[in-house]
Amino acid sequence: MQTKAENKRIVITGVGLASPNASNLTEFRQKLLAGTSGISTIDLRYMDTAPAGICSFAETKYRKKKENKRGTRAGCISVYCANEALADSGIDFSQYDKSSTGVYIGLTEHGTVETENEVYNISCFDYNVDYWTHHHNPRTVLNNPAGEITMNLGITGPHYSIGAACAAGNAALIQGVQMLLLEEVDLALCGGISECVDSFGIFASFRAQGALAEHKDPTKASRPFDLDRNGIVISEGGCVFTLERLDKALARGAKIYGEIAGYAMNSDARDFVLPYGPRQAECMKIALARAGMTANDITIINTHATGTRQGDIEECKAIREVFQDASNVYVNNTKSTIGHAMGAAGVLELAGNLSSFEDNIVHPTINLDSLDPACELPGIVANEPKQLDKVDTILNNSFGMVGINSVVIVKRFDAY
């Protein structure tokens, strides 16, 4: 294992999140370990109800109701998560300059919700566009959620969104790492956000594709790797991390959740929706190589699996290829508990596993009643948490439509 200079090592020092079952990391971890589903149902415009993950958090803790009304749901979640992450990190901006702080937010999509709402609004006025809101453009520009964070916190460094389908959370995390390594910024607020439960179109499109989960009990609708899985449960949510260079983090006595050891992104270059295991395997291998690790060095693989027939099988094939010779690797899935939080998925799922470095427990994949033989992997942690002697590393997979793959490896700070 190579040793890097402290200013070339990037660590996670704060976590802020809003999940369908929690509004902070402690609560989130408790729910994941207990296997308490955050999935309920949502009434959708033009559609029936569908299983969905909806977040409940203190929306006016960090800004006024007026500002929430002016901005977007994504902005509201972003502002909450960013403030929570900063509070958790202990950073008060006496250690960092706001002009050297970067905000990088991953989004699967943005503007769909706002556009649907406006089209509905003008439908009440015979489609007269004189009634189209002047808020449409500032709400739908792609930097909106990241920009709402900077306005709220007075951060004058760079901000932008990373559009990367359901790999977006990881992609934004990677962006933060890179900008810190380039010394473009000294502090990065990065993560992913999803407001997509407010879009009937996203539900309708998954349904048209035969990929929207259905179950009479919504808490059982999200069931990756299970024989009875029938699609994705859509969730809103968000997670923002504070990332710092290790030397600075140590100098201010920060709590260090983990170190970003390696990462990779690549493209299938094949299909709009179908995932491709061989390219996912390549992505994992690149991330391992960059981390200076082998498959045997990984303790937990947190899977992307969303509960679609083909997607889960492809990822399992990829994991089998990369980890065929690895022993003591444990595999879990966070979406079984919180659904698929789209742009937030990668980071929210990573956050849900970060506490493993402290409690050495692997949270379970729930709703895994009949394991699909095509998804069989050694080390799948099903329905009950698994206590280990020590968790040293987490490999986090996040893949998305149009063939985008991302892998982030985080290691225990004192691991190597």
Added chain:
Amino acid sequence: MTRDEIRDIIIEIIQDIDEEAEFDGLDADAPLRDQLDLDSMDFLDIVMELRKRYQITIPEEEYPELATLNSCVNYLEPKLQSVAVS
């Protein structure tokens, strides 16, 4: 609509924009913007809400007429004369 009714409508629209707006001690002849947390986008919200509720179109050059509570009432009184409060 009476002047008092128009005044109440304007306050109701502003309350809808900002539920926490404080109207106690509001000077009806001083700019709303100086006394409440309102910016140009909020004034466009007021314009849009008047359009939705009463089909009133306010040309951009007449936006300054909405500066104070009293100027709003003065400007809207003839436009809402024949409108009954719903």
